Amino acid sequence: MIHKDIGKVLITEEEIIARTKEMGKMITDDYAEEEPVVVGLLKGSVPFMAELIKQIRLDIEIDFMDVSSYVGTESEGDVRIVKDLDRSIVGRKVLIVEDIIDTGKTLTSVKELMYKKGASDVRIATLLDKPSRRKVQIEGEYVGFEVPNEFVVGYGLDFNQKYRNLPYIGVLKEECYKE
Numbered sequence: 001m002i003h004k005d006i007g008k009v010l011i012t013e014e015e016i017i018a019r020t021k022e023m024g025k026m027i028t029d030d031y032a033e034e035e036p037v038v039v040g041l042l043k044g045s046v047p048f049m050a051e052l053i054k055q056i057r058l059d060i061e062i063d064f065m066d067v068s069s070y071v072g073t074e075s076e077g078d079v080r081i082v083k084d085l086d087r088s089i090v091g092r093k094v095l096i097v098e099d100i101i102d103t104g105k106t107l108t109s110v111k112e113l114m115y116k117k118g119a120s121d122v123r124i125a126t127l128l129d130k131p132s133r134r135k136v137q138i139e140g141e142y143v144g145f146e147v148p149n150e151f152v153v154g155y156g157l158d159f160n161q162k163y164r165n166l167p168y169i170g171v172l173k174e175e176c177y178k179e
């Protein structure tokens, strides 16, 4: 049953799982015998991260970070750390896992932050990419699906903290975000 607030399903659970398997295989091949630290950005990455790490056949470590962007004041793109990494990443290869690259500001800041913390290499795995909205030039090395310029929810993505648990990516009906 599709949730009543969803206008249409863009990507099904089966498609996500199949694509995640391919991404896991690419990551496994690319990192060869390395032991990357896989860093999920809370909370949107959680369902994708859970699926993806099961498909990576390497000895990895996982960690999580929660950042929020400053509104108004600070220089654009800067992020505030709500929850920092638990362990040092000095000299480590880091794979950031995110739900979507939209304007690109969040990931640009987080990537920079990882290098500042001493990472030797930083790459990005994202479930979704919305290239039409990009404000800063950044690409994910591992991208699940490109989505059109529509507000999507499910599989980790929310609207006002809701819909993260939907097992598919769907477009929210307009009446649900416009009063």
Ligand code: IMP
Pocket: 044, 098, 099, 100, 101, 102, 103, 104, 105, 106, 107, 150, 151, 152, 153, 157, 158, 159
């Ligand atoms: P960026 O810094 O603009 O790339 O921000 C990306 C963040 O905005 C993501 O981690 C999401 O939390 C949120 N976001 C962007 N587009 C959507 C969307 O269509 N649905 C839900 N959240 C979104």
Ligand code: MG
Pocket: 041, 042, 043, 044, 099
């Ligand atoms: Mg997010």
